Amino acid sequence: MTGMQKLYLLVPMAPLAGAIVAGLCGWALSRRAAHVITIIGMLVCLGASVAVYMDVMAGHHFNGALYTWMVSGNAKFEIGFLIDPLSATMMIVVSFVSLMVHIYTIGYMADDPGYKRFFSYISLFTFSMLMLVMSNNFLQLFFGWEAVGLVSYLLIGFWYTRPTAIYANLKAFLVNRVGDFGFLLGIALVLMYFGTLDYASVFANAKSLSGNTIEIVPGATWSLLTVICILLFIGAMGKSAQFPLHVWLPDSMEGPTPISALIHAATMVTAGIFMVARMSPLFELSDTALTFVMTIGAITAFFMALIATVQYDIKRVVAYSTLSQLGYMTMALGASAYSAAIFHLFTHAFFKAVLFLGAGSVIIAMHHEQDMRKMGGLAKYMPITYATMLIGALANAGLPPFAGFFSKDTIIEALHASPLAGASFAYVLALAGVLVGGFYSFRLIFYAFHGKERFADPHDSAVKACDAERAHDAHGHDDHHDSHNKPHESPWVVTLPLVMLAIPSVCAGWIIGKFVFGDYFGNAISMSPAHPAIATLKHEFHGVIAMMTHGFTSLPFWLAVAGAGTAYYLYIVRPDLPAVLRAKWGVVVTILMDKYGLDRFNDWFFAGGARLIGTGLWKGGDVAVIDGLLVNGSANAVGWFSTVIRKLQSGYIYNYAFAMIFGILLLLTITLWSLIG
Numbered sequence: 001m002t003g004m005q006k007l008y009l010l011v012p013m014a015p016l017a018g019a020i021v022a023g024l025c026g027w028a029l030s031r032r033a034a035h036v037i038t039i040i041g042m043l044v045c046l047g048a049s050v051a052v053y054m055d056v057m058a059g060h061h062f063n064g065a066l067y068t069w070m071v072s073g074n075a076k077f078e079i080g081f082l083i084d085p086l087s088a089t090m091m092i093v094v095s096f097v098s099l100m101v102h103i104y105t106i107g108y109m110a111d112d113p114g115y116k117r118f119f120s121y122i123s124l125f126t127f128s129m130l131m132l133v134m135s136n137n138f139l140q141l142f143f144g145w146e147a148v149g150l151v152s153y154l155l156i157g158f159w160y161t162r163p164t165a166i167y168a169n170l171k172a173f174l175v176n177r178v179g180d181f182g183f184l185l186g187i188a189l190v191l192m193y194f195g196t197l198d199y200a201s202v203f204a205n206a207k208s209l210s211g212n213t214i215e216i217v218p219g220a221t222w223s224l225l226t227v228i229c230i231l232l233f234i235g236a237m238g239k240s241a242q243f244p245l246h247v248w249l250p251d252s253m254e255g256p257t258p259i260s261a262l263i264h265a266a267t268m269v270t271a272g273i274f275m276v277a278r279m280s281p282l283f284e285l286s287d288t289a290l291t292f293v294m295t296i297g298a299i300t301a302f303f304m305a306l307i308a309t310v311q312y313d314i315k316r317v318v319a320y321s322t323l324s325q326l327g328y329m330t331m332a333l334g335a336s337a338y339s340a341a342i343f344h345l346f347t348h349a350f351f352k353a354v355l356f357l358g359a360g361s362v363i364i365a366m367h368h369e370q371d372m373r374k375m376g377g378l379a380k381y382m383p384i385t386y387a388t389m390l391i392g393a394l395a396n397a398g399l400p401p402f403a404g405f406f407s408k409d410t411i412i413e414a415l416h417a418s419p420l421a422g423a424s425f426a427y428v429l430a431l432a433g434v435l436v437g438g439f440y441s442f443r444l445i446f447y448a449f450h451g452k453e454r455f456a457d458p459h460d461s462a463v464k465a466c467d468a469e470r471a472h473d474a475h476g477h478d479d480h481h482d483s484h485n486k487p488h489e490s491p492w493v494v495t496l497p498l499v500m501l502a503i504p505s506v507c508a509g510w511i512i513g514k515f516v517f518g519d520y521f522g523n524a525i526s527m528s529p530a531h532p533a534i535a536t537l538k539h540e541f542h543g544v545i546a547m548m549t550h551g552f553t554s555l556p557f558w559l560a561v562a563g564a565g566t567a568y569y570l571y572i573v574r575p576d577l578p579a580v581l582r583a584k585w586g587v588v589v590t591i592l593m594d595k596y597g598l599d600r601f602n603d604w605f606f607a608g609g610a611r612l613i614g615t616g617l618w619k620g621g622d623v624a625v626i627d628g629l630l631v632n633g634s635a636n637a638v639g640w641f642s643t644v645i646r647k648l649q650s651g652y653i654y655n656y657a658f659a660m661i662f663g664i665l666l667l668l669t670i671t672l673w674s675l676i677g
Helices: 003-024 031-057 085-108 115-134 138-156 163-194 199-205 224-239 248-254 257-266 268-278 287-308 314-334 338-365 383-397 403-417 423-449 461-469 492-517 533-540 544-551 555-573 577-584 586-593 595-648 653-676
Strands: 062-072 075-083 213-217 220-223
Touching: 003 031, 003 062, 003 075, 003 085, 003 115, 031 085, 031 115, 075 085, 075 115, 075 138, 085 115, 085 257, 085 268, 085 338, 085 492, 115 138, 115 257, 115 268, 138 163, 138 224, 138 248, 138 257, 138 268, 163 199, 163 224, 163 248, 213 224, 220 224, 224 268, 224 287, 248 257, 248 314, 257 268, 257 314, 257 338, 268 314, 268 338, 287 314, 287 423, 287 595, 314 338, 314 403, 314 423, 338 383, 338 403, 338 492, 338 533, 383 403, 383 423, 383 492, 383 555, 403 423, 403 492, 403 533, 403 544, 403 555, 423 555, 492 533, 492 544, 555 577, 577 586, 586 595
Parallel strands: none
Antiparallel strands: 062 075, 213 220
8 A cells, every 4th residue: 555545544534533532432531632632633634635635636546446345256345445636625625624613513512411422423424424525436435325324313313312303313314215225226226237336447338338228117118327327316315405305404403503514514415416426427428317417406496495585593594505505516417517516515515614603603602592583683792703604695695706606606507508408497496596595695694693682682572573473493402591691702613613614605716717617627527518518608717807797797696686685675674574574475484484395295194104004014914914813813723623622522431432433434434435436
């Protein structure tokens, strides 16, 4: 093993070592030792990731196995790494955001009894994601895929004494199993038809199998690659929370805020986006699969953004924002704008982490209150949190010169340039999503940080009005803040990560020229000449300044401004108007608050159906067949037979004599019959 290969191995092993020490030896460690060990592991991981990234940018790529786990026939199941610009970029994003979350956790979880356990979990989560993005084969990809799902289960249900947290982590686990079943079937088809799970071999032979068909239902033929791609994308729908498998993500807010930021910003939910980009050599051979991907992304981007407009929980607003932004990434994948999708993943990781960690800073200041109707006027009490969250909101809304503008605008233009069926539908919903995104981003800012201080006087009439409107919300800790204690800025371990993440939220988009339109990814991403969206945009790109200048005249910019302006009017100029509009549009608001009824449908159809089947198997199978027929039935049969036999054992000599005479007569009859015959 070369020195550079050892460095590759150090990237995931450093956080794993921290997780093992903090997790298994936590009983012998102080709280300080637990966070120092895991943070050192993350610093080593980030340093190694930066070194690997610089080596990759110098032109040194790696694709090879480190360990052969099993051989079956001609198929090898290996552990190996594929180090190229795509994986190196993901390593930087994952390790940097994770390090910021580790530092932030020191302040946020300071009084939590599970402090050391939490640090162990988030380091293990980082290890799992790194193994996923560095893999060079489907086996290791699936290992990382399932590992992030398992650790997310532990983290979402971290406060396991709360029934809502247990429900949320079980929901996340089950919904992801639905997607993962499709994902596993896709991998099984790859092994069945390609005879290997190695990326390079599969991609090299993909074109030769592009004409193969498969019968899912007898008589109905499908393209083999279309079926494989759609099955793989079903896995991405679960992991990256695409409609209709998105329902677990908002409920994941039951976990502590640091893990909300880690799940939503840089790790688990981006796994599906990364996977589809990695599988671009397969997806490029199926227009049907690309159209399916684009359509699902469009539905997710727009309809999830609408739900964010009616949420009052500050974390859930950001959660539904994440769903919408993931929809934009998915649309880009469907338009074959893979570099734009990864670029939005890259920029989104920073500004979404700012929004989540900023929301956590607000929650700390408000003594674990998450309802924005109990906030207002926080800007003067929390200037650093306010400034960083404002930057995050500007980037999230896609306004220049912030990072989100460059990636989101590129995605919208790529949709407009895509020749695929469904591109026009996706383009319209993407534009509508920009309007809604501008609204919910600044609704959060104006509601929480501006206007009247609704936490100052619990007897104030405006607060009473809000209380009348407020439904009971059990999220967050059980304790409520003392209205006489004014909020204050969070400690430096909270604000430092916010500032560090806010900087790339401003300027990360400025590298778009090389990242999206240059040869940044090289052979890591494949794009067919039949899908020329990025190639078309490349000819129209004339630099960052020109793009920003043009952005001020573009439709997406004015839609975002219109959304922000509407939020300003409703929550600053006329704060009485939202209640009037909610009353007037009650049906629409009810639908959005009910999240389109998908949770209730799932509870009724899937959970209720499972309970109904279980009850039927219990009563019909266990009670009637097993207990009734087999167990009790056999016992009853033996009892009946014993009763009959017992009547023959009477103890009277004449009964036995009669039986002997009857037996002899029967034998004579049989003998005579045989002689005559």
